[in-house]
Amino acid sequence: MAAATLARRIGRSGVAVMKFKSPPVNSLSLEFLTEFSISLEKLENNRACRGVIITSALPKIFSSGLDITEMCGKSIEHYTEFWRAVQEMWLRLYGSNMVTVAAVNGSSPAGGCLIALSCDYRIMAENPKFSIGLNEAQLGIVAPFWFKDTFVNVVGHRIAERSLQLGSLHPAPEAHKLGLVDELVPEEKLMEKAAAVMAQWLALPDHARQLTKTMMRKAVLDRLVAHREEDIKNFISFVSKESIQKSLRMYMEMLKKKKS
Numbered sequence: 001m002a003a004a005t006l007a008r009r010i011g012r013s014g015v016a017v018m019k020f021k022s023p024p025v026n027s028l029s030l031e032f033l034t035e036f037s038i039s040l041e042k043l044e045n046n047r048a049c050r051g052v053i054i055t056s057a058l059p060k061i062f063s064s065g066l067d068i069t070e071m072c073g074k075s076i077e078h079y080t081e082f083w084r085a086v087q088e089m090w091l092r093l094y095g096s097n098m099v100t101v102a103a104v105n106g107s108s109p110a111g112g113c114l115i116a117l118s119c120d121y122r123i124m125a126e127n128p129k130f131s132i133g134l135n136e137a138q139l140g141i142v143a144p145f146w147f148k149d150t151f152v153n154v155v156g157h158r159i160a161e162r163s164l165q166l167g168s169l170h171p172a173p174e175a176h177k178l179g180l181v182d183e184l185v186p187e188e189k190l191m192e193k194a195a196a197v198m199a200q201w202l203a204l205p206d207h208a209r210q211l212t213k214t215m216m217r218k219a220v221l222d223r224l225v226a227h228r229e230e231d232i233k234n235f236i237s238f239v240s241k242e243s244i245q246k247s248l249r250m251y252m253e254m255l256k257k258k259k260s
């Protein structure tokens, strides 16, 4: 696959490093999501792999979230396939038996934030220009219930409620204060710190850690599994509305204008 190059390396420690590399901004296209899910599945099935560190190969951007062009002016069949791929990615990552560490080395709005939130631990570069959050409301769209559930499980109900309603993108220091990321480190120390955290988590017996993780996450995962088709229908009826299409088009125009 061409668009989303994900480098994987499993060291002797049993840790894979996955680097997002889909210029310009690692947006989560159908192709990217499909490749990401396949990569996760392969690692999950590889007995030599016990943990994965997820980071970006691009400067300043971890991931710009879902590829907005996938949600604009496409067919019902396309929306169905795209949303199923978003669900699949989350089910695999949030439900992974591996230890998952996000080394957030750039901005991470919306779907990018979801990826980080779905990991077991988040370390972010301490650059106040980098921000993270579920900013869907700013685009005139609504974060689905499982984005919200994942967020609540990390930061708690009150912080999630305020942040989601305002569509806040939190600069790294604020994200740390809110508990949205676990640690801030200088950018050059990010991978070193991620490896150290990984070693600490892998020092425990896998079965005990995995059963505990399942116990903590199962209800939220089961909720999407039980309502998967309904969630796809909701997505389609939501993005098919002309008012939502207009908001998304305006947002894309705003991104382009910002440059000039």
Ligand SMILES: CCCCCCCCCC/C=C/CC(=O)SCCNC(=O)CCNC(=O)[C@H](O)C(C)(C)COP(=O)(O)OP(=O)(O)OC[C@H]1O[C@@H](n2cnc3c(N)ncnc32)[C@H](O)[C@@H]1OP(=O)(O)O
Pocket (backbone or CB within 6 Å): 024, 025, 027, 028, 061, 063, 064, 065, 066, 067, 068, 069, 107, 109, 110, 111, 112, 135, 136, 139, 141, 142, 143, 144, 234, 235, 238, 239, 252, 255, 256, 259
């Ligand atoms: C009851 C209700 C039920 C509801 C059920 C349905 C709910 C639907 C929910 C759908 C959920 C969506 C979650 C998402 O992830 S939406 C995506 C949100 N992402 C963003 O808001 C990020 C937008 N991008 C940026 O802020 C910036 O690009 C950046 C990431 C900070 C990087 O800035 P930088 O200055 O470096 O780069 P540019 O802005 O110049 O961007 C370079 C080019 O990339 C294009 N771009 C950027 N982001 C995206 C994107 N997410 N998708 C597609 N394309 C993107 C940008 O336009 C530039 O393109 P150009 O070079 O052609 O101009």
